[in-house]
Amino acid sequence: MSKLTKRTVDALEVTVGDYLRWDRHLRGFGVRVYPSGKKTYLVQYRVGHRTRRITIGQHGVLTAEEARARARQLLGDVARGKDPSAARQERMRAPTVAGLCDRFLDEYVDEHCKPTTARDYRSIIKRFIRPRLGPLLIAEVTRADIVAFHHALRETPYQANRAASMLSKLFNLAEDWGLRQAGSNPARRIKKFREEEKKRYLWDEEQTKLGEVLANALTVSATETESAKHARTQNKS
16 A cells, blocks of 8 residues: 555445555555454564564554654664564563562562561552553653652652652662662652641540540549548547
């Protein structure tokens, strides 16, 4: 076919098997049509004697021109001697923040932390760090990522500050373990939120109960005082 455009890709028929159509204006740029109707842009190139393919994205999510621009970039990398597919696979194997959390719990927390501290760390990881930062690659986490994470928890400043402090410890260990460049901790010196003193007011029934306890205490105290006076009077007589 000629140039891949929205119109030409939309017009591609769905068959019982998947098939490829290539762009004649940009060698190596194509689209795969699946039996489900999904259409995905890709790039194909050769490295040595091997043919490699990289999926760019789904038609409809990406426009044909956006996919073409990405294809040009990837093919340009190939022309400069790079192998984008190998680089992507290496990146996918790189350790993530979720993996760092697992190692932190297995190799550090159980050995160096008190049970109460370990319990708090596990809770912070489960509730906050893993859901928000877990998929990110350790080496690619930026200070902006940590600031955004901390800001998202601003409604609970105490938890936000504890999580930020824990992230700083995590990334210090990542440096020690060779997972990040030395001195690159993105969670260092994050400005903490102001923490107000915790206050809790008694419910009506709790106030009533407290009043009863205090009244009973006063009654007992008064009784004991009278008994003591009576005892002293008896001793004098």
